Amino acid sequence: MPIREDLLLKRNNCTRKTLTQQTLKGTVFDIQRFSVHDGPGIRTTIFLKGCTLRCFWCQNPEGIHLKPEVMFYPDRCISCGNCLLSCPNKAHVVKDGAHIFLREKCNACGKCTQTCYAGTLVLVGREMTVDEVMNEVLRDKVFYETSGGGVTLSGGDPIVQHGFSWALLKKCKKVGLHTAIETAANCPWNILARLLPMLDLVMMDIKHIDSEKHRNATGVSNKVILDNAKRLSKTRKPLIIRVPIIPGFNDTKSEVEAIAEFVKEFSNLEYLELLPFHRLGEGKYKALGLEYSASNLAVPTKEKMRELSEAAKKLGIKVREN
Ligand code: SF4
Ligand code: SF4
Known part of the structure; x- marks a missing residue:
């Protein structure tokens, strides 16, 4: 059964009207130029907010929710007081000499x-029009042409803002860019x-074949995902x-x-790519006021990754390990 749109909207705290309006504007949380890990050649990766999964190890937690959020890094605060003066909702207070951010008021x-010139407060998620994003993208057109690169939509998951994604990809194709x-x-x-x-390449995740394990770790069954993979x-x-590859979740040979x-048997499969878990996103959880549930996980060793890669290769498919 396909995911219900009302649930998708609820999960991302938005309305149908918000989604349809996104053909005009999208909520972008990062634009990474000169990216070499998100498809062939040199690319610009556009990170869009909003995701339908809740993977407990998520490495881009600032991409989970559709709406913009403030990241708060108290260690950087120089106590200038600018935020106290500028916030209309009194979301910043000083208590016993410490700067407290009342997120619920924000x-x-x-x-x-x-x-905030100290970088203590960072807004993640900026509404941008397709043309504004294209202006950024086209700055590196010459590098795409010489490297066989292009543009990659990422997130979060670009399907949440699918109207905006479609409009942006269409613009990219119109100027002859490779899209992923x-x-x-x-x-x-x-x-x-x-x-x-509008796409030249699809990179999709399959995290587990067992639906119950998938639901426990990501919040959703894998049924729609596997159906879509087959299609x-x-x-x-x-x-x-x-x-x-997440320790204790899917890091055995059999998984x-x-x-x-x-x-x-997928005839259009370029390769299977195994990506080792890392903890680089941990600090972002704290800055977003979220709990990080993967702090006790160890990063898979090179030997472990090699072993898993060899197991998959034995089934006759091309595997790329990182
Ligand atoms: S704390 Fe939130 S509501 Fe207050 S100024 Fe900053 S972003 Fe605006
Ligand atoms: S504006 Fe930034 S540096 Fe200044 S008090 Fe607020 S958080 Fe601290």
Whole structure:
């Protein structure tokens, strides 16, 4: 059964009207130039806010929610007091000499972040039009042409803001850019089907074949994801399947083999990519006022990654390990 749109809207705290308006504006939390890990060649990666999954190890927690948020790094505060003066909601207070951020009072208007020169307060999520994003993208057109690169939509998951993603990809194709998407594909098929003509490459995650384990770790069943993977395999669109290797969740040979078995007949599979868990996102959880549930996990060793990669290769598919 495809994911219900009302649940998707609720999960991201937005309305249908918000989604349709996103054909004009999207909420972007980062634009990374000269990226070399998000598809072929030198690329610009556009990170869009909003995700339908809640993976407990998420390495980009600032991309989970659709709405803009403030990240707060108290260690950087120089006590200038600018934020106290600029916040209309009195979300910043000083108590016993310490700067307290009352997140529940914050509506992410961004005023304090503009006056905080120490980088203590950072607004994540900026509304941008397609043309504004394109202005950034086109700065590096010459590098895309010489390297075989282009533009990648990432997040979060670009399918949450699918209207905006479609409009942006369409603009990219109009000027002849190579386009790619990084997605969990946890959405009604018609959303992907609409994006496909605008895409040269799809990079999708498969995190586990067991639906219950998948639900426990990500908050959703994998049924829609696996259905969409099968449907994608019947298109001619180049497809990369990515597996984040998470200790204790999917880091056994049999779990990786099950994924490899599932994708091995996909005629459009470029390769299976195994991505080792890392903890680089940990500080961002604290800055967002979120709990980090993966702090006790160890980063997989090179030997472990090699072992999993070899197990998948034995099933006759091309594997890329990182
Ligand atoms: S983003 Fe706006 S509401 Fe939130 S703390 Fe800063 S000034 Fe106040
Ligand atoms: S504006 Fe920034 S540096 Fe100044 S008191 Fe507020 S958080 Fe601290």
